[in-house]
Amino acid sequence: MEGYDGTVRLGALHMNHDRNEFDSGPDVSVSSPVTRQKAAAAKQFIENHYKNYLQGLQDRKERRRELQRQAQEAQISTEEQEEMMRNLERRETEFMRVQRRKVGIDDFEQLTVIGKGAFGEVRLCRAKSTGEIYAMKKLKKSEMLSRGQVEHVRSERNLLAEVDSRCIVKLHYSFQDSDFLYLIMEYLPGGDIMTLLMREDILSEDVARFYIAESILAIHSIHQHNYVHRDIKPDNLILDKKGHLKLSDFGLCKPLDDKYSTILLESEEFTGNESISEADGYSASPWSMPKEKLLHWKRNRRALAYSTVGTLDYMAPEVLLKKGYGMECDWWSLGAIMYEMLIGYPPFCSDDPRMTCRKIINWKTCLKFPGEPKISAEAKDLICHLLCDVETRLGTRGVEEIKAHPWFKSIQWDTLYEMEAAYKPTVTGDLDTQNFEKFPDLEGPPSATATVGPWRKMLTSKDTNFIGFTFKKSDVLKSIGNSDTDVKLHGSSQTPSVISLLGRINLQDTAIPESEQKPDA
Numbered sequence: 001m002e003g004y005d006g007t008v009r010l011g012a013l014h015m016n017h018d019r020n021e022f023d024s025g026p027d028v029s030v031s032s033p034v035t036r037q038k039a040a041a042a043k044q045f046i047e048n049h050y051k052n053y054l055q056g057l058q059d060r061k062e063r064r065r066e067l068q069r070q071a072q073e074a075q076i077s078t079e080e081q082e083e084m085m086r087n088l089e090r091r092e093t094e095f096m097r098v099q100r101r102k103v104g105i106d107d108f109e110q111l112t113v114i115g116k117g118a119f120g121e122v123r124l125c126r127a128k129s130t131g132e133i134y135a136m137k138k139l140k141k142s143e144m145l146s147r148g149q150v151e152h153v154r155s156e157r158n159l160l161a162e163v164d165s166r167c168i169v170k171l172h173y174s175f176q177d178s179d180f181l182y183l184i185m186e187y188l189p190g191g192d193i194m195t196l197l198m199r200e201d202i203l204s205e206d207v208a209r210f211y212i213a214e215s216i217l218a219i220h221s222i223h224q225h226n227y228v229h230r231d232i233k234p235d236n237l238i239l240d241k242k243g244h245l246k247l248s249d250f251g252l253c254k255p256l257d258d259k260y261s262t263i264l265l266e267s268e269e270f271t272g273n274e275s276i277s278e279a280d281g282y283s284a285s286p287w288s289m290p291k292e293k294l295l296h297w298k299r300n301r302r303a304l305a306y307s308t309v310g311t312l313d314y315m316a317p318e319v320l321l322k323k324g325y326g327m328e329c330d331w332w333s334l335g336a337i338m339y340e341m342l343i344g345y346p347p348f349c350s351d352d353p354r355m356t357c358r359k360i361i362n363w364k365t366c367l368k369f370p371g372e373p374k375i376s377a378e379a380k381d382l383i384c385h386l387l388c389d390v391e392t393r394l395g396t397r398g399v400e401e402i403k404a405h406p407w408f409k410s411i412q413w414d415t416l417y418e419m420e421a422a423y424k425p426t427v428t429g430d431l432d433t434q435n436f437e438k439f440p441d442l443e444g445p446p447s448a449t450a451t452v453g454p455w456r457k458m459l460t461s462k463d464t465n466f467i468g469f470t471f472k473k474s475d476v477l478k479s480i481g482n483s484d485t486d487v488k489l490h491g492s493s494q495t496p497s498v499i500s501l502l503g504r505i506n507l508q509d510t511a512i513p514e515s516e517q518k519p520d521a
């Protein structure tokens, strides 16, 4: 790597034995920002490496103990027990082999484009080895770097890898080549809530209640991991094939600082304290805008979602004002989405994004409800307790205060994800993309960039920025479960087979650092 070798990197780091972590030493404090950045990357690399290594050892021991326990409970002969342990060892070896195997873009067949985002695209893809279908998010590195989004993509990858929740889209792999970062996620074929809202216009309170309730569980699950999303919007809420909702897109927040709020707040000395009214020339409430304007807004909104600017419609005022903000900002966004579901437009929408920004900051005068469509008093009350100051906002003192709101009286929180969804999307097969927009495949076939062999190292050699991005979620037992490495034990009908005993022990979810990935033999 350019001006970079392991010795130098390590030389600039000092292990703090008391705290069992690496600290930057004096060499680093007087060094250039580039060196400091490299040192920080090295620190993270080493910490990840050892954390993963130790975790791997521990998991392995745990699996061995668990199998021994199960074998004893099953009261099978010593020979059979030994055979089981040998079988486990074989699987562990196979697991390590699969883990070491580098996963790259060449392992996937790239199919239909299903989404566009600020930094790249999302498309269906098929794993060549298993035929499994995934959604592949492809992000342009240069774009991420030039717009200071490296930390954001790292947090997205970390969150996806860390949080195992049915409300969060699952990450299977992440890897990179010279130009792009790739996230290989589970494919959710039900489409996103933005598409649903564009199709349906408004939702009934029962349907909206279901989605809002599942969104609450999803948002809460990331808050429990100390993440603040900050950019919750209908395009980030995606439905699985049964119609249950999952949250996606973490941390790739738009650089709103440059685009709107800085211009708005600095050039016009906008403090957020002044009153705002239609008489001042501010555009009318969304619901009193002419129909064509509203249609234009809807069409434009889709384009906006794909642009590098994005939409501000759901962003909390404290985020726009760059005041300190916390998890409560996500509950504001939920209030704005709920308003849109029931009224047809976000509460502060406008043709002009700067106006949206002003309206949000002046929400006290700008939040209004039209006469039509009518919504229940409870719904209105909940919206008003989400779109309000942080101090009075529901959720500021914990999620329970939102869940306890009377609008959710009929919701069975504990079994929500087991219940039938409010709307079941039509999905005809694994490759069905009917619930997504159609995108022209402008890029054509995927680039022929070498991603294997010695070239790969050269191509990625300057990517200290993206160290630690690689992740692999394996389930090798599933993939080799039917192979002839399994030995079925004979015995009474109660005697469990090796397959069934081993099958209960999963070898999965292991993050591997880039360094441990070796080219295929």
Ligand SMILES: Nc1ncnc2c1ncn2[C@@H]1O[C@H](COP(=O)(O)OP(=O)(O)OP(=O)(O)O)[C@@H](O)[C@H]1O
Binding pocket: 114, 115, 116, 117, 118, 119, 120, 121, 122, 135, 137, 169, 185, 186, 187, 188, 189, 191, 192, 235, 236, 238, 248, 249, 252, 253, 305, 306, 310, 436
């Ligand atoms: N796992 C998935 N399954 C199905 N569709 C998905 C999945 N992930 C993303 N999409 C689709 O792709 C669209 C864009 O994805 P996403 O919002 O994650 O991209 P992005 O580049 O982070 O966009 P932005 O930051 O602009 O919101 C989503 O609105 C959704 O329609």
